[in-house]
Amino acid sequence: MDRKVWGKVFDKQTLMVLLRLFNKGIFDRLEGEISGGKEARVFMATNDEPLAVKLYRVEAPAFETIWKYLKGDPRYSNIGKNRRTVIELWVRKEFSNLSRMYAAGVSVPRPYAFHANVLVMGCVGGENPAPQMKHLKGVQRSEELFDELVSQVERTYQVARLVHADLSEYNVLMEDGRPVLIDVGQAVDIRHPRADEFLRRDLTNLANFFKRPESEVEALVKRVKGRETGEETGE
Numbered sequence: 001m002d003r004k005v006w007g008k009v010f011d012k013q014t015l016m017v018l019l020r021l022f023n024k025g026i027f028d029r030l031e032g033e034i035s036g037g038k039e040a041r042v043f044m045a046t047n048d049e050p051l052a053v054k055l056y057r058v059e060a061p062a063f064e065t066i067w068k069y070l071k072g073d074p075r076y077s078n079i080g081k082n083r084r085t086v087i088e089l090w091v092r093k094e095f096s097n098l099s100r101m102y103a104a105g106v107s108v109p110r111p112y113a114f115h116a117n118v119l120v121m122g123c124v125g126g127e128n129p130a131p132q133m134k135h136l137k138g139v140q141r142s143e144e145l146f147d148e149l150v151s152q153v154e155r156t157y158q159v160a161r162l163v164h165a166d167l168s169e170y171n172v173l174m175e176d177g178r179p180v181l182i183d184v185g186q187a188v189d190i191r192h193p194r195a196d197e198f199l200r201r202d203l204t205n206l207a208n209f210f211k212r213p214e215s216e217v218e219a220l221v222k223r224v225k226g227r228e229t230g231e232e233t234g235e
């Protein structure tokens with residue numbers, strides 16, 4: 001995107017944040033918009049590698065939900081209610097969750113940088129941003145892919161000690177036939193009082209998409225939590 005166009009696309013404060021990231025050399029070109037949701041807009045950018053720049057709207061309508069998620073997490077329980085502060089904390093949390101998952105070897109975009117309401121990460125799919133899993137046809141929703149996803153949830157739980165908490169076919173991107181988990185802002189520590197509930201819901205969403213019987217979900221929850229108290233193997 002041409003620099004002079006920026007002012008027509010972003011409000012002043014967002015523009016300042018983007019310029020700061022630009023000046024720090026985080027990216028050298030901002031390209032087109034990949035997605036424009038209610039909470040956030042995602043742009044492609046380039047540096048040595050293709051990047052995704054996720055920009056939270058400070059007027060995000062799900063502010064109350066975001067606030068509640070943060071409040072329940074022991075890491076952020078003393079939070080106030082100023083909008084900008086809350087969104088900035090949310091971005092910090094998303095970056096921290098993403099880093100924990102990435103370090104644990106979970107299939108997620110590479111965390112790159114964050115500042116204020118903006119998060120920068122690797123672009124899944126590179127130059128051609130990867131599609132959401134929801135576009136997979138029936139025959140492509142294979143048992144192998146389902147098993148791979150449950151393994152990613154297991155690694156997230158066992159090694160990163162997190163529960164994604166918004167996992168569905170919308171928050172999994174398909175890159176060369178392999179799933180990549182995204183949108184980890186709401187992920188909670190496994191000690192969160194509702195962690196079990198969120199884990200069960202994540203696995204139910206996946207089971208539904210893959211047309212698996214819901215009666216399987218309990219066994220999947222067990223599999224994911226399995227070695228909870230044991231030592232991590234091979235890490």
Ligand SMILES: Nc1ncnc2c1ncn2[C@@H]1O[C@H](COP(=O)(O)OP(=O)(O)O)[C@@H](O)[C@H]1O
Nearest residue numbers: 034035037039040042052109122123124129183
């Ligand atoms: N790292 C990324 N690489 C490629 N595309 C991405 C990336 N992050 C997000 N996207 C695209 O932007 C969309 C919205 O991102 P997401 O993090 O799910 O935010 P939200 O659901 O809150 O709008 C995704 O469905 C995907 O199409």
Ligand SMILES: [Mg+2]
Nearest residue numbers: 170171182183
């Ligand atoms: Mg999403």
